[in-house]
Amino acid sequence: xxxxxxxxxxxxxxxxxxxxxxxxxxxxxxxxxxxxxxxxxxxxxxxxxxxxxxxxxxxxxxxxxxxxxxxxxxxxxxxxxxxxxxxxxxxxxxxxxxxxxxxxxxxxxxxxxxxxxxxxxxxxxxxxxxxxxxxxxxxxxxxxxxxxxxxxxxxxxxxxxxxxxxxxxxxxxxxxxxxxxxxxxxxxxxxxxxxxxxxxxxxxxxxxxxxxxxxxxxxxxxxxxxxxxxxxxxxxxxxxxxxxxxxxxxxxxxxxxxxxxxxxxxxxxxxxxxxxxxxxxxxxxxxxxxxxxxxxxxxxxxxxxxxxxxxxxxxxxxxxxxxxxxxxxxxxxxxxxxxxxxxxxxxxxxxxxxxxxxxxxxxxxxxxxxxxxxxxxxxxxxxxxxxxxxxxxxxxxxxxxxxxxxxxxxxxxxxxxxx
Numbered sequence: 001x002x003x004x005x006x007x008x009x010x011x012x013x014x015x016x017x018x019x020x021x022x023x024x025x026x027x028x029x030x031x032x033x034x035x036x037x038x039x040x041x042x043x044x045x046x047x048x049x050x051x052x053x054x055x056x057x058x059x060x061x062x063x064x065x066x067x068x069x070x071x072x073x074x075x076x077x078x079x080x081x082x083x084x085x086x087x088x089x090x091x092x093x094x095x096x097x098x099x100x101x102x103x104x105x106x107x108x109x110x111x112x113x114x115x116x117x118x119x120x121x122x123x124x125x126x127x128x129x130x131x132x133x134x135x136x137x138x139x140x141x142x143x144x145x146x147x148x149x150x151x152x153x154x155x156x157x158x159x160x161x162x163x164x165x166x167x168x169x170x171x172x173x174x175x176x177x178x179x180x181x182x183x184x185x186x187x188x189x190x191x192x193x194x195x196x197x198x199x200x201x202x203x204x205x206x207x208x209x210x211x212x213x214x215x216x217x218x219x220x221x222x223x224x225x226x227x228x229x230x231x232x233x234x235x236x237x238x239x240x241x242x243x244x245x246x247x248x249x250x251x252x253x254x255x256x257x258x259x260x261x262x263x264x265x266x267x268x269x270x271x272x273x274x275x276x277x278x279x280x281x282x283x284x285x286x287x288x289x290x291x292x293x294x295x296x297x298x299x300x301x302x303x304x305x306x307x308x309x310x311x312x313x314x315x316x317x318x319x320x321x322x323x324x325x326x327x328x329x330x331x332x333x334x335x336x337x338x339x340x341x342x343x344x345x346x347x348x349x350x351x352x353x354x355x356x357x358x359x360x361x362x363x364x365x366x367x368x369x370x371x372x373x374x375x376x377x378x379x380x381x382x383x384x385x386x387x388x389x390x391x392x393x394x395x396x397x398x399x400x401x402x403x404x405x406x407x408x409x410x411x412x413x414x415x416x417x418x419x
Contacts, residue, residue, distance in 0.1 A: 028225055029245035030167040031255075033263040036175060036231070036238035038355065039344040039410025041168075042263045050149055050164040051244045054219030054227050055092075055115045057157030057165075059173050060138045062111055065104070065123055066181040067141075073127070076105040085131070086121035089156065093118040094195060102195075108184075109193040114200040115218065117156040124155035131155055142169070145176050146341075146401045146412040159221050167242040168405070172412060174216050174229045174240045179345050179386065179412075182377065188215030188231070205249070206230050210257055218249070226252040232260055236347065239263045339397035340373070340390025340414040343404060349374060352385035360389050362407050366400040388414060 030046035041047070068074040079101035087098040094110050096102060096118045102110075104126075110119035121131055128134025131154055138152035147169035153160040178185055191208065192201045206213040212234040219227035226246035232239050241260050246252025343359040346352040352374045360367040367389050375386045392400065397413050404411040 031241070031243045031259060032167040032171050033239055033241045033259050034171045034175070034410055035263075035267065036178065036240050037344065037346055038351070039175075041410065042239070042266050043259055044168070046244075047167040047171075047242075048149065050166055051227075052159070052163060052221060052224035053150075053157055053165040053170065053244075054221040054224040055157040056170055056217055056219040056227050056229055057138075057152060057155065057163065058111045058115060058120055058219075059170070059177065059217050059229065060142060060152060061120050061123055061134075061155045062108065062184075062187075063173065063177055063181070064127055064134075064137060064141060065108060066177070066184045068127055069104070069184065070181065074104050076103070076108075078104050080104060080107060080122050080126045082118070082122055083125055086118050086125065089117040089121055090158070092116055094200075096122065106193075106195055108187050109190060110195065110200070112187045112217070113190050113193055113202040115203055117158060120154075120156040142173070143398075144413055144415045145172060146398075146405070147172050148398070148402065157219055157221065159223060167244055170229050170242045171240045172410065174231055174242070175345075175410065176412060177216065178231065178238075178240075179342075179377070179384070185215065188217065203249075204228070204230075205253055206232075206256070210253075210260070220249070228252055228256055230256055230260065232264075234264055237264070237267050239267075337416045338390060339392045339394050339416060340388045341367075341392070341397055341401045341404065342386055342388045342412045342414050343409045344387045345377075345384040346387065347384060349385050352387040356387035356389055359387070359404055359409055359411070362409070363400050363403045366392070366396050366403070390414070 028051060030049055030051055031043065032041060032045075032047040033043040034041055065074065069076065080103070082096045082098055082100050082102060084098040087096050092115050094102075094114060094116045102119070102122060104123075107119045107123050110116040111123070124131040124134035128137055135152045135154055138155070139150070142150040142152065142165075147165065150165040150169045151162055153163040157163065177188075189207065190202060192199055194200070203218040204213075204215070206228075207215075210230075210232065212232040213230060214233065215231040216229045224244065226249045227244050228242070228246070230241045232241070239260055241256050241263065243252055243256045243259070246255065341359070344352065344355045346355065353372065356372040356374065360370065360372060370389050370391050373386075373388045373390055375388065376383050377386060378384075389400070394415075401411040401413050
């Protein structure tokens, strides 16, 4: 009997070691703090090592849900059927029963507050047919956003040795949710919601005890520790902070607050010093040469009324000249079917142009002859201007973004058709 027991325990240990194979998750603790306006990394520790994201995974499930709402595949009031598999998910869950339905709006709220695994599978099956297929869509979208070291295997974040991400990639996803779906981002601020006569409160305690917090998501499995992506806005500046591997939820929260406090102090020091809100580097010749009469620029354009501004690649105006001459630029987008890279979203046009020009100048072998586009979008924080360099194929866009990330730009790959 003792021999059989030892044999069983040996098999169990092998199974557990296979589920969380060493070398898959490279460092349990990781963190990053990013200036949401410029993409500048203010702090990083193990930010590119791969860890188990746990329920941070649901951020991508929600990204694809918001995408489906935008393109009309879903509506907020559409009822989604609960499968037997969804109903059988382990906690955290709503306790959905097979055969019943739940509205899309309720699924979204269940994911952002309760972090319900049964609701995650309901959404996955509604959009992907099967959760495994939906996970492939999640991974594909992650790579399109520039999350190159991320792979998803399920919609919830439940343990799987192939479900891996990094602090930098999760910051990228947080920024993408802010940038691409500002109309739905407010769901991450929900403190509680009611379903089937019960009230569910958010797991994100920073919403109530750290000034300026309006999202985003917590996560925990034993193999990951306590994870958190936080989005905080103070004095018109926003930081995205990520922590993987907290020992407890309280210690994780204390640590991310410390990182955010330091980050906001850095921003204040940068502002006092008058430093430009773009990654620091020596200006290229193109940044000093352009004036409003450059022959490659066409008249007519109005970024203040929501239209894009396009300039010749590698060119940037001084901030004063840019603001005075915004009506002199052609409002055109990249050719249909072409890829681009985005290096930030800004509250003003001028720094967006400068950031895009710096990016083009930083990877000249790929971007030196490519057009710069600054596209405006209305969101939670008012109008933002997305700085992009485009007219690329997929391979060139991914390589450019890889090189820009190495040079401390917060780069996102922009697939064809992205707004």
